[in-house]
Amino acid sequence: MTPRGRFLVATLSGLVLAGLVHVATVLLIPGLAQSDALSRARSGESLDHPLAVNTVATGDTAPPIEAWLPIPDPAVAVGLCAYNLGEGPMRVSARTGTLMLSLAVHGPRGAFYAVTDQAAVRGALDLVVLTRAQYDEALANADEDEVSHDVRIVAGEVRGFVVVRVIAALPSQRAAADAAVQAVSCTVDSPSDDRTGG
Amino acid sequence: MHVLRQGVHRASILSLVLYALALGAGIGLVTADYATRGGYPFGGVRVGAWTAWPKVGSVGADPYSRAVNARRGEIPLAVGEGMLLTAEQDESGRGLDATCTYRVAGVTPPARAWTVTVAGRGPRDSEAAPMREGFTATEILRETDGQFVITLSPEVQAGNWLPMPRAKGAVRLALRLYDTPVAASAGNLDRTSVPAITRTGCTP
Numbered sequence: 001m002t003p004r005g006r007f008l009v010a011t012l013s014g015l016v017l018a019g020l021v022h023v024a025t026v027l028l029i030p031g032l033a034q035s036d037a038l039s040r041a042r043s044g045e046s047l048d049h050p051l052a053v054n055t056v057a058t059g060d061t062a063p064p065i066e067a068w069l070p071i072p073d074p075a076v077a078v079g080l081c082a083y084n085l086g087e088g089p090m091r092v093s094a095r096t097g098t099l100m101l102s103l104a105v106h107g108p109r110g111a112f113y114a115v116t117d118q119a120a121v122r123g124a125l126d127l128v129v130l131t132r133a134q135y136d137e138a139l140a141n142a143d144e145d146e147v148s149h150d151v152r153i154v155a156g157e158v159r160g161f162v163v164v165r166v167i168a169a170l171p172s173q174r175a176a177a178d179a180a181v182q183a184v185s186c187t188v189d190s191p192s193d194d195r196t197g198g
Numbered sequence: 199m200h201v202l203r204q205g206v207h208r209a210s211i212l213s214l215v216l217y218a219l220a221l222g223a224g225i226g227l228v229t230a231d232y233a234t235r236g237g238y239p240f241g242g243v244r245v246g247a248w249t250a251w252p253k254v255g256s257v258g259a260d261p262y263s264r265a266v267n268a269r270r271g272e273i274p275l276a277v278g279e280g281m282l283l284t285a286e287q288d289e290s291g292r293g294l295d296a297t298c299t300y301r302v303a304g305v306t307p308p309a310r311a312w313t314v315t316v317a318g319r320g321p322r323d324s325e326a327a328p329m330r331e332g333f334t335a336t337e338i339l340r341e342t343d344g345q346f347v348i349t350l351s352p353e354v355q356a357g358n359w360l361p362m363p364r365a366k367g368a369v370r371l372a373l374r375l376y377d378t379p380v381a382a383s384a385g386n387l388d389r390t391s392v393p394a395i396t397r398t399g400c401t402p
Contacts, residue, residue, distance in 0.1 A: 003210070010214040014221030021226025022233075026265050029234060033268035040271060053273065070270045071317045073374055074331045078273065100311055100376065104276035110257040110264065114278030116310075116377045163273055167311050167376055169336035 030108070038108060041082035041161040048187050050079025050164045057174040077177040079164040081186035085155060089130035089138070089189040092162050096120045099180055100167045103127055105153055107160040113153045121149045128152050128189060129162065162186065234265040237284070246389030248283040248373065252381050255279075280309070280376040281384065286368070288395045294369050296362045298400040299351035302371070304393040305344065309378035311335050314393075316350060316371055318364040328363055332372075348393070352401065371395070 001009075033039065044051030054072040072078065083090035094101055096117040103125065104114040117125060128150045130138065135154050142148070164184050168177035233239050239262050242249035254263040255274030267274055275282055287293055288300060296318065306312050315332030333348060339358055340346045349355040350371070352362040363369060373392070380387060 006210070006214055010218040011221065014218035015225070017218060017222025018225035018229070021222055022230045025227060025230035026234060026261050029230075029265035030261075030268040035271045036268035037271055037273045070272055071315070071372065073313050073315060073372075075313050075334045076374075076376075080273070102279045102377065104255075104279045106255075106273070106276070107257070110259050111255045111274070111276030111279075112257045114276035116279070118377070163276075165279065165376075167313075167334070169311060169334050171337070 038159065038161060041080050044080065045082040045084060048185055049182050050081050050184055050186060052181065053080050054078040055178045056168050057178050075168050077166045077168065077181045079181035079184065081162045083129055083160055083162065085129065085131050085134065085158045087188050089128050089134050090186060091189040092127040092184060092186050094125040094184045096123050096125060097180060099173060099177055101180060102165045104163045105129055105155065105160065106163060107155055107157045115151060124149065126150045129155050131155060131158065233262055234269055238263050238266050243384045245387045245392050247287055247289050247395045248285045248392050250281060250283045250384040250387060252277065252281050252384035275374065277381045280374060281378055281381040283373040283392065285371040285395055288397050292397065294371065295400070296364050296366050296369050297352060299349065299353065299398050301396045301398050302348040302350055302393045303345065305391065306373065306393065307375060307378060307380045307387060307391050309375035311376040313374050314348060314371060316360055316363055316369055318367055318369045328361065330361055331363065333358060333360065
């Protein structure tokens with residue numbers, strides 16, 4: 001093979017390699033990222049209320065540094081509850097008010113469920129995120145006489161987060177929107193609570 | 199002599215292999231960085247001057263959208279929650295510029311709530327919060343037929359004035375629809391169902 005032929009082969013294999021590196025890098029970024037929402041959410045895993053991601057009632061000051069969203073909607077308060085289903089099912093309870101509220105369940109691969117306050121039953125929205133095994137267990141233990149208003153969502157992965165968004169349609173509602181996000185409770189549902197409650 | 203030639207041959211093979219590896223790693227990493235920096239590279243649906251992003255937050259999002267979300271720390275809207283539309287150009291295809299005045303007029307697709315916001319690329323000019331970054335569906339002033347006109351301008355305007363977020367450079371608009379049925383069928387949107395963006399003038 002001539003030197004030029006060898007150089008051509010090397011260039012071509014370099015380009016093929018570039019394609020492989022490109023695809024592999026793009027696929028690896030979500031898993032390796034350290035500043036993505038899933039990684040940042042973990043700092044709020046022990047909280048029983050949402051971690052404030054974007055507060056809208058900031059007055060004349062610029063948004064705080066910990067608000068990491070790149071271009072947040074200035075009229076929407078965002079909170080985030082991280083879950084780790086290894087500790088038990090996650091229960092998200094919201095009381096609906098006059099402000100529009102939505103809950104979205106995100107896994108490592110993206111959002112797989114979303115519900116707004118229009119699905120609330122008597123002003124309460126109860127979302128339980130569980131694994132397939134926990135779901136089967138909950139079904140087996142369910143009391144047939146008792147009507148449950150829980151919305152049960154089976155998550156494919158153990159870790160993820162629930163995003164709470166409350167929209168302040170008017171600037172005067174911004175403080176209420178921040179408060180509405182903080183009023184949502186995110187707790188680990190333990191089976192013993194169910195028995196005493198029922 | 200023969201040994202020397204063999205040595206040269208081996209060295210050139212080694213340097214070619216190194217060259218191929220460096221080329222592959224370099225081009226691969228640079229293009230991956232370029233494709234996942236800033237906005238979503240694909241997955242958008244063009245509607246007039248706007249681009250709708252119905253799937254960027256769902257499990258069916260393409261790997262590039264997921265990588266962009268991860269790098270930016272973005273929490274995208276889920277399909278049942280709402281939809282994001284962005285605009286970087288006006289109706290005639292010219293980029294939105296901070297020194298120009300634009301008329302954003304018309305109607306929005308059906309939604310329980312929507313917001314229009316303006317932002318420049320990169321960090322803010324000043325630390326202070328801007329006077330106004332956007333409008334919500336409730337606070338906007340409308341015509342008698344329900345249509346609205348937002349004037350995006352660096353100068354003070356009557357009506358729905360949206361100030362430019364910075365003195366110069368490219369800006370972009372975001373229209374967020376909350377609790378909207380169109381997120382599941384963004385392909386059916388046509389340009390009459392989104393606000394038209396027209397340039398009315400520029401300050402030199």
